[in-house]
Amino acid sequence: MRNAIQLAGAFLVVAGISGTIDHLAVQPFWGAILNVFNRQVIPRLSFLTGYEVYANLLVAVVGAVVLAAAWRRNEDA
Numbered sequence: 001m002r003n004a005i006q007l008a009g010a011f012l013v014v015a016g017i018s019g020t021i022d023h024l025a026v027q028p029f030w031g032a033i034l035n036v037f038n039r040q041v042i043p044r045l046s047f048l049t050g051y052e053v054y055a056n057l058l059v060a061v062v063g064a065v066v067l068a069a070a071w072r073r074n075e076d077a
Helices: 002-024 036-044 052-076
Strands: none
Touching: 002 036, 002 052, 036 052
16 A cells, blocks of 8 residues: 555656646656646646646645655554
């Protein structure tokens, strides 16, 4: 279970960074997979208009927090 949480956290970090890159420039690698949040969720939420870069960076930060929590939990066990 911890490995699944670590994988989800790592995906969120990579997806957040990739979404930021995709918003600032064109993301040529794994764009269809990594930029789902950037391309599907953000345009549908009107309050994120103008804050797309910050929203993607927040996804990366949440992923880092999930990773840190999973690693800490792994050390305690």
